[in-house]
Amino acid sequence: DTAVSQTPKYLVTQMGNDKSIKCEQNLGHDTMYWYKQDSKKFLKIMFSYNNKELIINETVPNRFSPKSPDKAHLNLHINSLELGDSAVYFCASSQAPGTGRSPLHFGNGTRLTVT
Amino acid sequence: AQTVTQSQPEMSVQEAETVTLSCTYDTSENNYYLFWYKQPPSRQMILVIRQEAYKQQNATENRFSVNFQKAAKSFSLKISDSLLGDTAMYFCAFMVYNFNKFYFGSGTKLNVKP
Numbered sequence: 001d002t003a004v005s006q007t008p009k010y011l012v013t014q015m016g017n018d019k020s021i022k023c024e025q026n027l028g029h030d031t032m033y034w035y036k037q038d039s040k041k042f043l044k045i046m047f048s049y050n051n052k053e054l055i056i057n058e059t060v061p062n063r064f065s066p067k068s069p070d071k072a073h074l075n076l077h078i079n080s081l082e083l084g085d086s087a088v089y090f091c092a093s094s095q096a097p098g099t100g101r102s103p104l105h106f107g108n109g110t111r112l113t114v115t
Numbered sequence: 116a117q118t119v120t121q122s123q124p125e126m127s128v129q130e131a132e133t134v135t136l137s138c139t140y141d142t143s144e145n146n147y148y149l150f151w152y153k154q155p156p157s158r159q160m161i162l163v164i165r166q167e168a169y170k171q172q173n174a175t176e177n178r179f180s181v182n183f184q185k186a187a188k189s190f191s192l193k194i195s196d197s198l199l200g201d202t203a204m205y206f207c208a209f210m211v212y213n214f215n216k217f218y219f220g221s222g223t224k225l226n227v228k229p
Contacts, residue, residue, distance in 0.1 A: 041222045045216060
């Protein structure tokens with residue numbers, strides 16, 4: 001069974017469009033994240049939710065809006081897509097803070113290409 | 116601020132040999148966790164090994180082991196008996212106890228040659 005699943009796996013779209021990426025985890029974790037991996041493979045955190053509450057919001061353009069309907073789901077909506085948004089977006093989950101025995105569990109990533 | 120540095124952008128090793136990947140980090144915290152993740156060409160992020168900072172004993176997982184030097188803030192990964200399937204990007208990661216934020220290094224691309 002897939003622990004952290006995100007869809008779609010690939011997303012190709014034109015500048016100016018709006019798109020969403022969905023993520024679901026069945027691990028019972030309290031915390032979910034969105035990470036962006038750029039062309040140089042650098043992983044940067046974007047957002048983190050704990051039990052549906054936003055707890056980390058890095059310097060991300062407000063065109064990016066996360067939404068967590070429940071603690072098992074964290075979606076990412078992107079408005080007015082730009083060329084620089086092209087990257088691989090990873091969803092991840094972990095147990096609550098203070099339980100570092102639970103590392104990050106990643107989804108398989110969504111490769112977003114903006115043309 | 117917490118930072119993680121991987122100074123080797125790319126490394127190569129012959130199959131069946133041993134290779135060590137370096138990682139250093141900077142923090143003023145005392146309680147934290149360290150991880151190594153592997154990202155093969157399939158893009159999937161796979162946990163390789165983890166270490167709690169309060170534990171002096173180095174973690175091992177089969178062919179993977181770490182050399183954790185807390186005073187030096189160093190956390191290197193040793194891969195023994197390298198396999199072709201070990202070819203991947205390897206990321207060192209750090210997390211402060213009680214915080215949800217994971218910090219990643221820039222990665223080391225490991226090529227295992229036949």
